[in-house]
Amino acid sequence: MAAPAAETRVFLEVRRRLQSALLILGEPEEGGMPMDISVTPASLQVKTPAGCTELRLPAEVRLVPSSCRGLRYVAGDGLHLRLQAQAEFSPKLISMFNQSSQAQECCTFYCQSCGEVIIRDRKLLRVLPLPSENWGALVGEWCCHPDPFANKPLHPQENDCFIGDSFFLVNLRSDLWQPRPELASTETHSLSSENHFKLKPKANTKVICKRCKVTLGETMSSETTKFYMTEIIIQPSERNFPIIPRSRFVQSVIAQCLVELSSARSTFRFSVQGHDGKTYILLWLLNSDSLVIESLGSSKSIKKFPLLEDVLEAGSSSAWNAVKVLYQPCIKSRNERRPF
Numbered sequence: 001m002a003a004p005a006a007e008t009r010v011f012l013e014v015r016r017r018l019q020s021a022l023l024i025l026g027e028p029e030e031g032g033m034p035m036d037i038s039v040t041p042a043s044l045q046v047k048t049p050a051g052c053t054e055l056r057l058p059a060e061v062r063l064v065p066s067s068c069r070g071l072r073y074v075a076g077d078g079l080h081l082r083l084q085a086q087a088e089f090s091p092k093l094i095s096m097f098n099q100s101s102q103a104q105e106c107c108t109f110y111c112q113s114c115g116e117v118i119i120r121d122r123k124l125l126r127v128l129p130l131p132s133e134n135w136g137a138l139v140g141e142w143c144c145h146p147d148p149f150a151n152k153p154l155h156p157q158e159n160d161c162f163i164g165d166s167f168f169l170v171n172l173r174s175d176l177w178q179p180r181p182e183l184a185s186t187e188t189h190s191l192s193s194e195n196h197f198k199l200k201p202k203a204n205t206k207v208i209c210k211r212c213k214v215t216l217g218e219t220m221s222s223e224t225t226k227f228y229m230t231e232i233i234i235q236p237s238e239r240n241f242p243i244i245p246r247s248r249f250v251q252s253v254i255a256q257c258l259v260e261l262s263s264a265r266s267t268f269r270f271s272v273q274g275h276d277g278k279t280y281i282l283l284w285l286l287n288s289d290s291l292v293i294e295s296l297g298s299s300k301s302i303k304k305f306p307l308l309e310d311v312l313e314a315g316s317s318s319a320w321n322a323v324k325v326l327y328q329p330c331i332k333s334r335n336e337r338r339p340f
Helices: 003-007 135-142 246-265
Strands: 010-015 020-026 036-040 043-048 051-056 061-063 069-074 078-087 106-111 117-123 126-129 160-163 167-171 206-208 215-219 224-228 232-236 269-273 279-296 316-329
Touching: 010 043, 010 051, 010 078, 051 279, 246 279, 246 316
Parallel strands: 126 160
Antiparallel strands: 010 020, 010 279, 020 078, 036 043, 043 051, 061 078, 069 078, 106 117, 106 232, 160 167, 167 224, 206 215, 215 224, 269 279, 279 316
């Protein structure tokens, strides 16, 4: 493969439910250039005077060459071409937690940013999902008598792990040998927004990693700690700490949260709020059945797509599951009152 060919960007999005695919060829150089596109069931090949770029498809994906249609040019993006695809459906969605840790296993909790051990060899006898964060507002619809759950926070016992929408609740024991994260001592006015707890301390309850000083979560009581899913990796104790690039890990956690919530609650619109209750961004999950196959020819091309720099290396191609999200930022009083 000639070196200049690396500049051709080939992007393919396969929709499993629709059995269709969208091919995007990177924006041609100024003035344009002749381009020869060859489509086979198992690969795509793009030839230009500069060279050739080939994209090989995973075994579970096959294209229908005779179905190519809708060729058009999109300014700032490149050539778009639609065609039919034959793609296997993904296996049933597995919870982020159950994928690596299940009840009866000894698990170790790591800081995802630096690999520091937060909890070592914790045997989890119960791994239970928490109700929706807004479940308290619906109790009146279920009961004709006073709320039976009032003033009864859900605190995990020593060998429990409760799973919320975006966090884990665990009981930190006082064993001297047990590694423990630091607690920030700065004063703050931020309050917990979860309905599971009535505790609203004025002191900052942030849990900080001893090594890299990243905020891992917050304390909910003297024994109960909330760890954020985007900051913690839980592995069976016999496994080593997995080194995952930060941007890839955060993307996968957020995508998994959106898919699980949309599946469980039949909703596709979400708002991301801070601890102060302020909304920072609105999200609309458009689809969750996409398989993205990308070939980035050079480091220059990768810089155009910084979120992919951890996934792809120059001259390589890769395939991964993806969700498509429409987002609207709400910053500096922008769009704060806009209906969504």
